[in-house]
Structure formats: structure tokens, C-alpha cells
Amino acid sequence: MTNLITSNEPAARATLNRRALLKMTGASVAAIGAASIITPTAKAQTMTDDWDKVFPKSDRVDHEKVSFTNRYGITLVGDLYLPNDRAGTMPALAVGGPFGAVKEQSSGLYAQTMAERGFVTLAFDPSFTGESGGTPRNTASPDINTEDFMAAVDYLGLHDAVNRERIGVIGICGWGGMALNAVAADKRVKAVVASTMYDMTRVMSKxxxxxxxxxxxxxxxxxxxxxxxxxxxxxxxxxxxxYNVLKGGEPQFMVDYHDYYMTPRGYHPRAVNSGxxxxxxxPLSFMNMPILSYIAEISPRPVLLIHGEKAHSRYFSET
Structure with missing residues (x-):
């Protein structure tokens, strides 16, 4: 069962030139021949117990910082949220995304909100980003980042508070595609939601x-x-x-990205998207490995796809 939900939230339907497009997808520097640079901020992070989220902590939820290891031996760091009014085992959700974000931003807010609604939730930093391990820093892989979701399911299924037969996944933006890819293969997951889903392999390739x-x-x-x-x-x-440093003339959706990732509303120093x-x-592996080839195999488990009515990325979910 697959549903596509749309709303009237404002979003831009921009006509993109190639330069703006490739900047969005991550291929711009190669495509336009810009000079190579070494970014001094791309360093491994030390896990902190401080509350450094871009949203306030809920008094209805217990929170702890956790770590776990994926199948490739990379240590992932996550925020575990549990309803403070709980008894017995509960359903659980692994939450990831958007592409280039960290768990202190959107995924953490999704996770905390769902914990308020009775789920054990785990928002995590993908490999090579945020507080998670892996070098070089700030790189992505359609295979390894799909595995990251499965590793989060490993962790949740071993937690005493979780009913391992009631685990779902939420993927946001570029990690919506990763979530669908993971759930296609991981038959332990009972349901998946992709919110404003991007197929990053498609957009980088085409x-x-x-x-x-x-x-x-x-x-x-x-x-x-x-x-x-x-x-x-x-x-x-x-x-x-x-990323998200405006020079003028950008499409509206890039202005909107800036207004989240580069302002107090959503800025976080560890996020790729925050400068x-x-x-x-x-982009190399994304251009060579389509991730959504087998998502029909999610059936008969439910899939929910959510997009703004005018979102420039809506066509991914329509496909």
C-alpha cells in the first residue's frame, strides 16, 4: 500500500539552470571546473552529551546519546528518544536525513515529536558526517548510507524498551530515498515514511x-x-x-534552504548544509548505482510518501 500525501505548504517550483542544479545535487564543482579546495572544517567530531539541537528539549521525552556500529565497522552516533510515560515494549522508529543535515536538525525534531506520540525513536548521523565515524569526512555513499538505516534497526531491535516486531523507518529529503532502499531489503521493518523524498542517485545522474x-x-x-x-x-x-552561501540569483528553493540551514532557525556547525x-x-557512486530499483519489494508493507503540493522535488514521489 503506497500513499502520496500533498499539502498547500509554500514551496518553489523553480526552473533551474545547469549550474544551480548541479550545485544542488553535489556535482557542481566537478561539472563547472572550479578549483580544488581543502575544507579545514571537515574533521571528525567528538561526541558531546550537551543539548545542542536547533529545537527545544521536550519535557515529555527522555533523551540519551548512543552509539552503535554498522556492518562496515563504522561507529554511528545517535540520539535516542523515549516517552517518559512508558510501560512494556513499544513500537520504534529509525529516523534519518535530510541529505547533508545532522541529527540535531530536522531528523531529531521528527524523532522527538514521534517519541511524544508513543514511539521509541533513534535519530542518527550517517557515516562520515556529524558525530558519526568514518573518513574522509563529509562524503556519502548510496550503499553505506543505506546500511546505516539497517544498523539503526539493529540497535533498536536489541533495546529492552522496543518491540522488535514493530519497527518502522522515517527518511527525510535525500535520506527518504535511502530509507526506501533500506526497507526494500530489510524485511524486519514493518512500515516506511519518506518525507519530501529525493532520489539522490537519480538527481545526481540525470x-x-x-x-x-x-x-x-x-x-x-x-x-x-x-x-x-x-x-x-x-x-x-x-x-x-x-553549501547554502547565497551570491544572488538563486532559485527560491535554495533561498529557502539558506533560511533554514544558515540562520538560527536551523544552523548547526556540524551539518554539511550549514556552510x-x-x-x-x-557524486561518483551516486551516478553509478540507482537506489530505488527494488522498492516494489517493500510491498505488502505500507509506504507513505509526503510532499508539498508545489515542492520542486515532488516528481520523485510521483514516480
Whole structure:
């Protein structure tokens, strides 16, 4: 059972030029031939017990910082939220996203809100980002980040407060696609929600609304391939330009991103989206590995897809 819910929330339906599109998808630096840069802020983080979220702590929820290991041996760090009025075992949710965000932002707010509604929830930083382990910093992988969701399910299923037969997943934005991919393979998960879902492999491969030509794709891959030699020679990856730094003339959705990630409303120093950057070669595996090939195998388990009526990314969920 698959549902697509839309609402009248304001969102931009922008006509993107190629430069703006590729900046959004993470392929811009390679595609437009910008100079390589090494970002000094891309360092492994130390786990903190401080409440450093962009939202206030709920007095209806107990919170603790936790860590667990994925199948690749990478230590992931998460925030566990439990209703403070609880008895017996409860349903649980693993929550991740958006792409380039950290658990102190949207996913943590989703997790805390769902804990207020009776779920044990786990918001986590994906591998290579935030407080989670993995090097180089600020890189992404369609395979490893899919595994991160499954590792979160591992953790929840071993927790004394959780009914392991009632575990679901929420994926936000670019991690909505990862969530669907994970649940297709992980038959332990009973339901999945993708909120404002992006298929990051599709948008990096084909551009917004599949507008990138085969010639443009080949050019991008050629530049990304050559960048590997540069990184190998330097012994460290080059990074893209800082995300969500406006220079004027950007589409409205990028202005909206800035108004969340770069203002007190949503800024967090560990987030890639808050003025940091992905490695230049991050798009390589996304351009070569479509993640949603098997999502029909989620059936008969329920899927809920949520998008704004005018969201520029709505077509992913419609597909």
C-alpha cells in the first residue's frame, strides 16, 4: 500500500539552470571546473552529551546519546528518544536525513515529536558526517548510507524498551530515498515514511527533472574521474564550495534552504548544509548505482510518501 500525501505548504517550483542544479545535487564543482579546495572544517567530531539541537528539549521525552556500529565497522552516533510515560515494549522508529543535515536538525525534531506520540525513536548521523565515524569526512555513499538505516534497526531491535516486531523507518529529503532502499531489503521493518523524498542517485545522474544530457553526464564523470588522481596525489580529498552561501540569483528553493540551514532557525556547525561541503568526488557512486530499483519489494508493507503540493522535488514521489 503506497500513499502520496500533498499539502498547500509554500514551496518553489523553480526552473533551474545547469549550474544551480548541479550545485544542488553535489556535482557542481566537478561539472563547472572550479578549483580544488581543502575544507579545514571537515574533521571528525567528538561526541558531546550537551543539548545542542536547533529545537527545544521536550519535557515529555527522555533523551540519551548512543552509539552503535554498522556492518562496515563504522561507529554511528545517535540520539535516542523515549516517552517518559512508558510501560512494556513499544513500537520504534529509525529516523534519518535530510541529505547533508545532522541529527540535531530536522531528523531529531521528527524523532522527538514521534517519541511524544508513543514511539521509541533513534535519530542518527550517517557515516562520515556529524558525530558519526568514518573518513574522509563529509562524503556519502548510496550503499553505506543505506546500511546505516539497517544498523539503526539493529540497535533498536536489541533495546529492552522496543518491540522488535514493530519497527518502522522515517527518511527525510535525500535520506527518504535511502530509507526506501533500506526497507526494500530489510524485511524486519514493518512500515516506511519518506518525507519530501529525493532520489539522490537519480538527481545526481540525470539532473533536476532528468534534464542532464548524456554528453553533460559524460563530462561530469570525466572530471570527477580526473579528480581522483588529484586527491590521490594530495593524500586528501578536495571539497566542493560551501553549501547554502547565497551570491544572488538563486532559485527560491535554495533561498529557502539558506533560511533554514544558515540562520538560527536551523544552523548547526556540524551539518554539511550549514556552510560546509561534500567531497568533490561524492557524486561518483551516486551516478553509478540507482537506489530505488527494488522498492516494489517493500510491498505488502505500507509506504507513505509526503510532499508539498508545489515542492520542486515532488516528481520523485510521483514516480
Amino acid at each position: 539532473g533536476y527533472n532528468d534534464s542532464v544530457t548524456p554528453e553533460q553526464r559524460a563530462e561530469t564523470l570525466a572530471q570527477l574521474s580526473r579528480q581522483r588522481w588529484e586527491d590521490a596525489a594530495n593524500g586528501a580529498p578536495a571539497y566542493q564550495s560551501a 560546509n561541503a561534500w567531497t568533490q568526488t561524492t
